[in-house]
Amino acid sequence: LTVAEYYPGHVSSAAGQPRVELAAELTAALGGNVGPWTRVLEEQPWTDPFRAIRANADAERELTAAVNAADLPAWLKQADQWVQSMHVPGHEPSAAERILWTAWRAFDTRLTRALARAREPARLPVQGGVLAFVDALNLCLVVDFRFIRDLPSLRVIDAIVAPRTVFDVLDAFLERPHETRTEIKGMLQSSHRLVWHRDVLVHIDRRAEPRVFGPSIDTLHLAEVLLSRYTFSPPENQPKRVLELGTGSGMLSASVLRNLPGVERLTGVEVDFASAVCTYRNWEINTLDRPDALERRAALVLGPFRPDLLAGSYDLVICNPPYIPEVPDAAAADLREGRRGAVAGLELLEQLLAISHLLVAPGGSLLLLVSSVTPRALVAAPDGFAAEWPWGDDGISVHFEVEDVFSRPAWLKRLVEAGGVSHSGAYYQHQLHAVWLTRTETR
Numbered sequence: 001l002t003v004a005e006y007y008p009g010h011v012s013s014a015a016g017q018p019r020v021e022l023a024a025e026l027t028a029a030l031g032g033n034v035g036p037w038t039r040v041l042e043e044q045p046w047t048d049p050f051r052a053i054r055a056n057a058d059a060e061r062e063l064t065a066a067v068n069a070a071d072l073p074a075w076l077k078q079a080d081q082w083v084q085s086m087h088v089p090g091h092e093p094s095a096a097e098r099i100l101w102t103a104w105r106a107f108d109t110r111l112t113r114a115l116a117r118a119r120e121p122a123r124l125p126v127q128g129g130v131l132a133f134v135d136a137l138n139l140c141l142v143v144d145f146r147f148i149r150d151l152p153s154l155r156v157i158d159a160i161v162a163p164r165t166v167f168d169v170l171d172a173f174l175e176r177p178h179e180t181r182t183e184i185k186g187m188l189q190s191s192h193r194l195v196w197h198r199d200v201l202v203h204i205d206r207r208a209e210p211r212v213f214g215p216s217i218d219t220l221h222l223a224e225v226l227l228s229r230y231t232f233s234p235p236e237n238q239p240k241r242v243l244e245l246g247t248g249s250g251m252l253s254a255s256v257l258r259n260l261p262g263v264e265r266l267t268g269v270e271v272d273f274a275s276a277v278c279t280y281r282n283w284e285i286n287t288l289d290r291p292d293a294l295e296r297r298a299a300l301v302l303g304p305f306r307p308d309l310l311a312g313s314y315d316l317v318i319c320n321p322p323y324i325p326e327v328p329d330a331a332a333a334d335l336r337e338g339r340r341g342a343v344a345g346l347e348l349l350e351q352l353l354a355i356s357h358l359l360v361a362p363g364g365s366l367l368l369l370v371s372s373v374t375p376r377a378l379v380a381a382p383d384g385f386a387a388e389w390p391w392g393d394d395g396i397s398v399h400f401e402v403e404d405v406f407s408r409p410a411w412l413k414r415l416v417e418a419g420g421v422s423h424s425g426a427y428y429q430h431q432l433h434a435v436w437l438t439r440t441e442t443r
């Protein structure tokens, strides 16, 4: 299965019938009525016009043929130049041109504003690169930005189809022509890592924050699952009280703050100091244009998750926990030295599942991400909960790229022997599983 098949982009219509994200608006636009398409893109910034186009092969062919491009990724690499032609006096754009123009404008405006918001808190350089994930994670756009006064101008320098890691850009680097390689190289040499997904921009300073986790492909998949369940519901049907355990870079919780207006209170817990600082900065970047969102709606706890302190009734608990079983001697050393890893050790997951009935309100949910390396029995639904595995039994295959594991060959060997990690060409791969645990008890 491809990632596209996992994310049909279903949205519930008023009649309760599922429909694909923006599909009806795109069809109307192709028929000449571009108004609804433009309106939704303006009013719902998390909606993804490229997803709608790529999900409809006929529409993609029709649109890109109208602008002489092979496909949407190819057009995106020239879109910044192409839009200039739309401003030529006397040019009467066709419906296809207007659709592509509004799609590019939606993308360009959102990312431009996000970078402008991030500039000061992240101390961004005048020029740099962002990885923008669109088409339900089927497309990673490598975007070059250059600030001219307060606003950056954007240019897509590469479009990586079906990325299996956030840094598939490294592979692209080897295959691309010289000019593209030079541009990607500049981006990779910067200590600023910027990742954008559904109107949320996350910044990590790799020099100052070398140990902050991700955002990795895991984080992005979890963000997509989370949003596809809630963003299209009216705010009154969204969870009111949300808890994220282990916020890392803050991408998931920033997405909750930015994209789920129905959330009244978000609590984040992070044990690692640098990660907590990074989380708070990314919360700021993504709420600067939402007055009060941070002060009124969010609280960040710096310290280890303490079930006794945090028990309460949350409508949604999100956790992308460390999910790799440790080798016993390393685990003992970590414990002795008070280390809690970002990826290794199952302690947080075990604690969380043991007290899930105290954390999750009746009818509420726990959203977890685990991997084929995580013992299945550990993630069995606790009493009073029903489990749903949205990616089926097989999960989603992604590259396994955990440096801590690669630096200890015995650990890697153990994971391979247990069947959780396997070879795939020059890489190791594993399978990710999102798990929804919904509390079925009514009280």
Ligand SMILES: C[S@@+](CC[C@H](N)C(=O)[O-])C[C@H]1O[C@@H](n2cnc3c(N)ncnc32)[C@H](O)[C@@H]1O
Residues within 6 Å of the ligand: 213, 214, 215, 216, 218, 219, 245, 246, 247, 248, 249, 250, 251, 252, 269, 270, 271, 272, 275, 303, 304, 305, 320, 321, 322, 340, 341, 342, 343, 348
């Ligand atoms: C796999 S990372 C996920 C980060 C982020 N949620 C994401 O998806 O990108 C796990 C995070 O949990 C934090 N963590 C691990 N054990 C913890 C604990 N007992 N209490 C609070 N945070 C913890 C780690 O520092 C790390 O930032």
